Amino acid sequence: xxxxxxxxxxxxxxxxxxxxxxxxxxxxxxxxxxxxxxxxxxxxxxxxxxxxxxxxxxxxxxxxxxxxxxxxxxxxxxxxxxxxxxxxxxxxxx
Ligand code: H2B
Numbered sequence: 001x002x003x004x005x006x007x008x009x010x011x012x013x014x015x016x017x018x019x020x021x022x023x024x025x026x027x028x029x030x031x032x033x034x035x036x037x038x039x040x041x042x043x044x045x046x047x048x049x050x051x052x053x054x055x056x057x058x059x060x061x062x063x064x065x066x067x068x069x070x071x072x073x074x075x076x077x078x079x080x081x082x083x084x085x086x087x088x089x090x091x092x093x094x
Pocket of ligand 1: 056057058059072073074075076077
């Protein structure tokens with residue numbers, strides 16, 4: 001059973017993952033990217049897909065031409081967990 005983030009871990013998110021925002025109405029974080037073209041966006045998505053497999057944790061995402069939007073939440077926990085934080089950090093490090 002994966003635990004949801006505790007209050008201290010939640011309070012730290014704004015500082016540790018400043019590029020990610022809490023999603024209105026659900027326990028999730030999201031971040032948007034704009035690339036120069038579709039090829040750059042797709043290349044980024046390919047790298048994120050490999051990371052997701054490595055973490056055994058998978059994004060909810062969308063792509064429109066050069067834009068990519070990623071939402072992270074742990075379905076098995078019904079909300080944010082350390083798995084979302086770990087994947088967000090790994091994505092930020094790409
Ligand atoms: N991704 C996300 N975002 N949440 C999960 O709960 C989840 C996942 N569970 N990827 C994983 C896969 C689980 O189903 C497998 C069996 O580990």
